[in-house]
Amino acid sequence: MLHIKCPHCGLRSQNEFSYGGDGTIKRPELNKEISDQDWNNFVYNRKSPRGKHVELWQHISGCRQWIKVQRDTVTHEIFQTADVKQDIK
Amino acid sequence: MQKYSVFNLIKKAFNGHKGWEVAWKDPAPKAEYDVIIIGGGGHGLATAYYLAKEHNLNNIAIVEKGWIGGGNVGRNTTILRSNYMHDENGLFYEKGMDLWRSMSQDLNFNVMYSPRGIINLAHSDAQMNAYTRRGNSMRLNGIDAVLLGREEIKKLVPVLDFSENVRFPIFGGLMQPSGGTARHDAVAWGYARQADAMGVDIIQHCEVTGFDIVNGKIKGIQTSKGNIKTKKIGLCVAGSTSILAEMLNMNLPLETHLLQACVSEPIKPILDHVVTFGAGHFYCSQSDKGEMVMGGDLDGYNSYAQRGNLPTLQHVLTEGIAMLPFLSKLKMLRTWGGIMDMSMDGSPIIDKTHIEGLYLNCGWCYGGFKATPVSGWTFAHTIAQDRVHKLNAGFNLNRFNTGHLIDEKGLGTKTWIS
């Protein structure tokens, strides 16, 4: 069982959250010429690192906010959580 | 190579079973190979076997970081089927079913192939319609499919919950009679033994740590047992593909996720088929030892842990009890997990790459065991001939560029949601 510290609600069990995938992916800017490769990188291509991973979770049974979580994909240790607008290095 | 047969078994019994040859040797790596297969799982072993058998190559190595059978090939729930709707999948997996039928004879190793039939339950009229469509698509591709009504299912699998007041009543189901199971370890060992006999070096406990690439061409690999030269590499590392892709500066349409499975204590024969729950994600079969073999959803977030988390197991088994109420009385014997190379459309990738001499075999999601023979067969063709076979032509990497996705389940890119 993961315990995720929602920046708005505090420490909660994993059951209250739903997963949103890689949190470092940036949507290409609107109204700009975008190459197919850029679209690919946005829609499909993922680093999927073994180790530290910045990812999105939604506190679906709580405040319903999207948050960022930095977690180790091997040990599941959570290093940092933040509001979705904040950057995690 | 010694042949395995009942006569040899009796003969060897007279001297206390001494004198059996090792099934495969444990060689040190040579300086150079014509082809190196990275990953000694089912797909890597099958690829090496078909390279030697069908394409007459005899200077091949398999480089495995752990031991043969330690990856997903030894962790899966052994379900074999080709009940797919899209042509690319249906024709590919049906070729696989042909190879399964003759595998024990071909490998001279009993892989306990058991075509007991797989039944996907339907719990609504809409689902029956969808299964009718899928069944018809399958039959157009020459794959066996039978649509069953509630009463027919009741006769085949009476232990299912047929009571009236359940949340997801059984309306019927789609059956592929030739679907079933095989013994996963035997598949790995059988391919390993035959590949070894044909001169393939199986190098275990040897981790690939880097690649030597000059002017866009493969020159060799770096490993924990030193550098090895080669011009051709077949990458068959399943859940570890993204880690090796990073060494190659490739960004692939993959995420690594964890899938769990579990078995109950052994009981007397009660379930003759493989049965899947249609209102969620749960499936069950009974092993020859009598254990109920069960699995379902992914844990749902990126993971290389090779061990799972309890909330998912609880969720999956809740579905199991809804389908087979007697399961609630059984004790759990074991649970385990494996890491899956989830592709962004749920279909595999078997292709050449922009690097000359580098061939890619990945994206198996949670269904790559059934593909073991046909994956090896088509991948061997792709590597030896330096061009894809028509059976794996659809599984190219470029489909993510062109939009020709093979999205069997209509899940979009978040295939891990399942």
Ligand SMILES: Cc1cc2nc3c(=O)[nH]c(=O)nc-3n(C[C@H](O)[C@H](O)[C@H](O)COP(=O)(O)OP(=O)(O)OC[C@H]3O[C@@H](n4cnc5c(N)ncnc54)[C@H](O)[C@@H]3O)c2cc1C
């Ligand atoms: C719980 C579970 C249930 C499943 N159930 C089914 C099922 O019912 N039916 C079905 O069809 N499929 C099923 N699957 C999926 C199936 O097991 C996999 O898709 C398939 O086994 C993957 O191919 P493989 O056998 O070659 O992989 P693996 O056996 O995982 O082989 C990959 C190998 O690469 C090695 N490797 C990794 N990195 C390196 C490196 N750097 N250097 C050298 N070697 C390396 C690994 O050690 C490993 O041995 C299931 C999987 C799991 C985990």
Ligand SMILES: [Zn+2]
């Ligand atoms: Zn919250």
